[in-house]
Amino acid sequence: MKTDRHHLHIGVFGRRNAGKSSVINLLAGQDVAIVSAMPGTTTDPVRKRMEIFGLGPVTLIDTAGIDDEGALGQLRTAKSRQIIDQIDAAIVVMTDNRITVFEETLMQSFCEASIPFLVLHNKADRQKATSETRALITGKYAASVIDFTALPTADRESAVQTIAGALQAALPSSVARRPSLLDGLMQPGDIVLLVTPIDSEAPEGRLILPQVQTIRDVLDNHGIAVVVKETEVATFLQTTAKPPALVVTDSQLFGSIDKVIPRTIPLTGFSILLARHKGDFEYYLKGTPAISLLRTGDRVLIMESCTHQNTCEDIGRVKIPNRLRQFTGYPLKIEVLSGLSPLPADVSAYALVIQCGACMITARQLHNRLHPFIAAGVPVTNYGMTIAYMQGIYERAVELGIRN
Ligand SMILES: Nc1nc2c(ncn2[C@@H]2O[C@H](COP(=O)(O)OP(=O)(O)O)[C@@H](O)[C@H]2O)c(=O)[nH]1
Ligand code: SF4
Ligand SMILES: [Mg+2]
Incomplete structure (x- = not known):
């Protein structure tokens, strides 16, 4: 599950034996997906969360199961739809300049869903991508093609750099998001007052994610985060020499907080910040x-x-x-x-x-x-x-x- 703002989900697609699991293992630097010379070894999607320099935390999803022509009919079925719905970007692993209706359908699906993707022409130690392959993929699908070797002996650092660079180039246009929850809403040095109810519904011993994310964003923006329950809002306002530049409240308290925060101070909710951030506001x-x-x-x-x-x-x-x-x-x-x-x-x-x-x-x-x-x-x-x-x-x- 995505929990932080730059955490990308990347699906790794391709026919059986193309090297999907090997690519994931190489990037992860450890064996997380089963690699085998026998076609069709991996049956369940394996998810691996890792840190990729330049991309931050990402989750790679090994999409074994929709990986051969027999499964082509399923490409538009619930299973692949579910994976496509969950990803921010895709990596198509292919070999031997083999572009069949399987690869074409995959690339077509990504284009339709506006999912940026890149093509790894794997096993390049044996055969490199031809100019015809490159022309077809870049011409028809505007994706880049990279000759790749996913053998365990390959250099992990340069593999990571190659993939991170290509993904970064492909991503910005379609995964454009506000860099921070508080983007444009505060200045360095501002006090941001966060009102978080601690009632019977609050999780035991912790704060919920939108609250934690907002605190983190105030800190990232060099602001001063003041976190209070609704019962302490008035006390804070009476005692602070500098009024808050912004008040963010749990939505359920909107009614009561609205009454105690002077009109001159902007008031909004955690869920509204999230909506702005995620682009559906x-x-x-x-x-x-x-x-x-x-x-x-x-x-x-x-x-x-x-x-x-x-x-x-x-x-x-x-x-x-x-x-x-x-x-x-x-x-x-x-x-x-x-x-x-x-x-x-x-x-x-x-x-x-x-x-x-x-x-x-x-x-x-x-x-x-x-x-x-x-x-x-x-x-x-x-x-x-x-x-x-x-x-x-x-x-x-x-x-x-x-x-x-
Ligand atoms: N020569 C060569 N073999 C590779 C490369 N990448 C993967 N393989 C081999 O191809 C086979 C299938 O790899 P695997 O990752 O299990 O493919 P998957 O079915 O797509 O997950 C294994 O025997 C791998 O060792 C590569 O870059 N070069
Ligand atoms: S708002 Fe609640 S239900 Fe929705 S994703 Fe967050 S924790 Fe889950
Ligand atoms: Mg596999």
Whole structure:
């Protein structure tokens, strides 16, 4: 699961025996995927998280199982779709200048899903990529082709450098994200006040990820992070000589925090920062007011991106549905979709989609889940913006994001 802002998920694709596992092993510097001279040895996708200089932490996914022509029919099926939905970039491993309908279908799928990829022409110790191979791949799919040797004796450092460089060149246009959660929202030396409830729903002994990420971002931006529970907000404001430049609150406290923070101080929520960061804020801005258009029998889909967070479960399954019914005054049909399970067949049947904070998934995963709804004209929003809207402080909570 993606947990930090630059953590990329990279799928390694290619036919059996092309050297997918060998490439991953070489990059990882240790045996994480099974390598065998027998075609089809690896059966389950193996994920390996590693640090690649220049790219930061990445997870490489060995996609054995969709790796031969027999599986070609499956390329557009749920399994490969699931992997494609999870990745930010792909590496296609091929050999012997062999570009069949298998490789072409793969590359076509990546182009359709706007996934940047590069082609490793592996086993270059035996045969290098011909100019025809290069011309076809660069001409038709705008991807680069690199002669590669994934034998254990190959130089790991230069292999890593080659791949990191090529991925970096391929990535920026499609994985463009704001570099920080607080990008454009604070200056060095600013105090940022973070309001985090510690109630029965808070995880034992720790803070939740968006809170931790925001603290880290304040520090990265040379600011002063002040973290308080809602009960200490007033005390802090009374005692500080310098007012905070920004207040970030848990969305559930929007209503009460709005009342104690002077209008001159910008106020927003952790989930709104996340939405800005992951690039779907614009869609949420357009989609949120659709809450007021909901009527009897309208179907609302709540999407929570992971299945193990009790805190979020309560918000998505109890609080938001209850408040939505109260706010609209209409009986609504509210459904919950948990984890990364397949989307409903008819996405256009919904009047609104409410996505969770998506803190545990990548921007790409989030985009891939929301895109079918957006394409079908279904308004989308997220938990925090929905709560702000229903509490009547939506304008204030999103203002900062619109300005910057
Ligand atoms: N000569 C040569 N053999 C390689 C290279 N990369 C992998 N192999 C061999 O090709 C076979 C299949 O590799 P493997 O990584 O299991 O392929 P996968 O099925 O795509 O995961 C193994 O015997 C590897 O040792 C390479 O660059 N050169
Ligand atoms: S349900 Fe969503 S917001 Fe909650 S922890 Fe999981 S990914 Fe994050
Ligand atoms: Mg393998």
